[in-house]
Amino acid sequence: MTINSEPVVRVDHVSRWFGSVVAVSDVSFDIKPGITGLLGPNGAGKTTLLRMITGLADVSDGTVTVLDQPIRNNSALFGRIGVMSEHETVYGFMKGREFVKIMGRLRGVSDLDAAADRAIELVDLVEASHRPMGTYSRGMRQRMRLAATLVHDPDILILDEPLNGADPLQRVQFQDLMRRFAADGRTIVLSSHILEEVEQVADTVLLIVNGKLAASGGFRAIRAALDKRPYHVRVMSDSPRELAAAVVTLDSVEAVNIDPDGAIVVLSNNVRALQIELPLRAEAASIRLFGVEPMDDSLESVFGYLVDG
Amino acid sequence: MSSVYLLTLSQLSGRWRLLVMSVLALMPIVLTESLVLVPSGASVDEFELIVLNTMLAGSITPLVVLAIATVAFGNEVEDRTLANLTLAPIPRWQIVVPKLLATVSVAAPFIAISSLATSHVAFNADATATIAVTVSTLVGLALYSSAFVWLGLATTQAVGVGLLYIVLWEGFFTTYISGVRLFSIRAYSIALMHGLDERRFADTENLGFGVTVAVSVVVFFGFLLLTIRKLRNMDVP
Numbered sequence: 001m002t003i004n005s006e007p008v009v010r011v012d013h014v015s016r017w018f019g020s021v022v023a024v025s026d027v028s029f030d031i032k033p034g035i036t037g038l039l040g041p042n043g044a045g046k047t048t049l050l051r052m053i054t055g056l057a058d059v060s061d062g063t064v065t066v067l068d069q070p071i072r073n074n075s076a077l078f079g080r081i082g083v084m085s086e087h088e089t090v091y092g093f094m095k096g097r098e099f100v101k102i103m104g105r106l107r108g109v110s111d112l113d114a115a116a117d118r119a120i121e122l123v124d125l126v127e128a129s130h131r132p133m134g135t136y137s138r139g140m141r142q143r144m145r146l147a148a149t150l151v152h153d154p155d156i157l158i159l160d161e162p163l164n165g166a167d168p169l170q171r172v173q174f175q176d177l178m179r180r181f182a183a184d185g186r187t188i189v190l191s192s193h194i195l196e197e198v199e200q201v202a203d204t205v206l207l208i209v210n211g212k213l214a215a216s217g218g219f220r221a222i223r224a225a226l227d228k229r230p231y232h233v234r235v236m237s238d239s240p241r242e243l244a245a246a247v248v249t250l251d252s253v254e255a256v257n258i259d260p261d262g263a264i265v266v267l268s269n270n271v272r273a274l275q276i277e278l279p280l281r282a283e284a285a286s287i288r289l290f291g292v293e294p295m296d297d298s299l300e301s302v303f304g305y306l307v308d309g
Numbered sequence: 310m311s312s313v314y315l316l317t318l319s320q321l322s323g324r325w326r327l328l329v330m331s332v333l334a335l336m337p338i339v340l341t342e343s344l345v346l347v348p349s350g351a352s353v354d355e356f357e358l359i360v361l362n363t364m365l366a367g368s369i370t371p372l373v374v375l376a377i378a379t380v381a382f383g384n385e386v387e388d389r390t391l392a393n394l395t396l397a398p399i400p401r402w403q404i405v406v407p408k409l410l411a412t413v414s415v416a417a418p419f420i421a422i423s424s425l426a427t428s429h430v431a432f433n434a435d436a437t438a439t440i441a442v443t444v445s446t447l448v449g450l451a452l453y454s455s456a457f458v459w460l461g462l463a464t465t466q467a468v469g470v471g472l473l474y475i476v477l478w479e480g481f482f483t484t485y486i487s488g489v490r491l492f493s494i495r496a497y498s499i500a501l502m503h504g505l506d507e508r509r510f511a512d513t514e515n516l517g518f519g520v521t522v523a524v525s526v527v528v529f530f531g532f533l534l535l536t537i538r539k540l541r542n543m544d545v546p
Contacts, residue, residue, distance in 0.1 A: 056392055057544040073541055079398035087389040087546075093319060105312045106397035148393075 014062035037202030082154035092134030107152035138165030317411035378457030441505035449498030455532035
C-alpha cells in the first residue's frame with residue numbers, strides 16, 4: 001500500500017475532442033491519496049476525463065500519468081487500479097460470484113475464493129451472489145460490479161457514477177466503505193452529477209463544467225475562489241427596514257430584499273468585506289442582529305453559480 | 310487466457326445462435342442426399358461446383374462464422390463490457406487470441422460435421438476426398454474467423470458489412486473474375502481441397518497449393534495482428 005502525499009494521478013494539459021466537438025479542454029490537476037470527487041453536470045466531460053485517466057480512451061493532447069507512468073496501453077498498471085465504469089451492463093448469464101471470481105482471475109488474484117468472499121461481503125451481497133446477475137436489481141448490479149472492482153484489492157479506485165441505483169442505506173454503506181479505504185491510504189476518484197454525493201464523502205473536489213476545470217480543491221477553497229461572485233446572506237434583526245437602508249450603501253452589497261418573515265437577504269459581491277462591515281453598520285444604527293446565515297454554502301449553489309455563470 | 314476463452318464460449322453459445330447454425334450446417338447434407346437419391350442427379354463436377362464450392366465454402370461456412378465471430382467482440386462493444394477485459398493487467402493479444410479460439414471452437418463442430426457428412430455421402434465414403442473437403446473447409450473457417458473477429462471490433466455494422474462481403478466479393482467478384490482470387494478465402498479453401506486430393510479434384514484455374522498455404526497463413530495472422538492493433542488503439546467504450 002502506497003501511503004504518501006505525492007500525486008498518484010497527474011493530468012497535464014489534457015484535451016480531448018471528437019471531430020469539431022471539444023469534450024475536455026486543457027485540463028490539469030493532480031490527484032493524491034484520499035477521496036477526490038469529480039463533479040459536474042451531465043455532459044460536462046467527467047466520463048471522458050475518467051476514461052482518459054483509466055487509459056480506456058486516448059488523449060487528443062496532453063498527458064495522463066498514474067504512479068508516474070503513462071496509463072494508456074500500460075496493462076501492468078491495471079493490477080493496482082480498480083475501475084468501475086458508469087455503464088451498468090453485466091454478463092446476465094453469469095452468477096454474481098462467478099463474475100467476481102473471473103474478474104479476480106483476470107487480475108491475477110491468487111486465492112480467488114477468499115478474495116471473492118471478501119469483496120462480496122464488503123458490498124453486502126453474499127445471499128444474492130449465487131444468482132445469475134440478469135435477475136439483479138439495478139442497485140444490486142452496481143454493488144456486484146463494485147465487488148468485482150475491489151476483488152484484487154487495488155491501491156487506486158476510479159468509480160464513475162458509482163451510486164447510480166443505490167438506495168439511501170446503500171449510499172451510507174458505500175460512503176463508509178470509501179472512507180475506510182481512504183484511511184488505508186488508497187486513492188479514490190469518484191464522479192457524480194449529484195452534489196450531495198460528492199460533498200458528503202470527498203476530501204477534494206474537481207468541478208468540471210463544459211469540459212473545463214472550473215474549480216478545484218476543498219469545498220472551502222472553491223468557495224474562496226468564488227468570493228467575487230454574488231453571494232446571498234440572510235440576516236435576522238430587530239429592525240429589518242433600518243438595517244436594509246444601512247447596508248444597501250455598502251460597496252460590498254449589490255442588492256437587499258426584505259423577506260415576508262422579516263429577515264433581509266443581502267446580495268453581496270464581496271462576502272469577506274460584508275462580514276466586517278455588516279456588524280459595524282448595525283452597531284452604528286443601534287440595530288440588534290439575531291442571526292447571519294450564508295445561503296450559498298451548499299455545493300449545489302456553488303455548482304449553480306459555475307454552471308450559470 | 311482461459312478466463313477470456315471460457316467467458317467468450319458462454320457469450321457465443323446462445324440457444325438461438327446454435328439453432329440457426331445447426332440449420333445452416335444441415336443444408337449441404339440435405340442437398341447432397343437429395344442429389345444422390347435422384348437417379349439423374351448431378352455429376353461430380355456439378356456437385357463440386359454447387360455444393361462444395363458455392364454452398365459449403367462460399368456460403369455456409371462464412372455465414373456460420375459471421376454469426377459467431379462478429380459477436381466475439383461485437384456484443385462486448387455494444388453492451389460496454391469490453392472494459393472488464395481491457396482493464397485487466399494482461400496484454401491485448403491475451404484477449405484477442407482466446408476470443409478467436411473460442412470462435413473457432415464454437416463454429417468448427419458444425420462445419421466439420423457438415424463437410425464430413427456431405428463428402429462422405431457424395432464420395433461413397435472415400436476417405437481421401439472426405440478428409441480433403443473437411444480439412445479445406447476448416448481452414449476456410451479459421452480464415453473467415455480471423456477476418457470476422459477483426460470486423461466485429463472494427464465496425465458496429467459488422468454483420469451487414471460481412472454479408473456484403475460474402476455475397477458480393479466471395480459470391481460474385483471472385484467467382485467470375487479469376488484475377489482477384491488471390492484475395493478470396495473461398496478460393497483458398499477450394500485450392501486446398503484440390504491440393505489435398507488431386508486424384509478426385511482436377512486443378513483447373515485454382516491457386517497453387519503452396520501459394521494457397523502461404524497466403525492462408527498471411528491472411529490468418531494478418532487479421533489477428535490487425536485485431537490486436539485495433540484493440541490497442543481504439544477507445545474502449
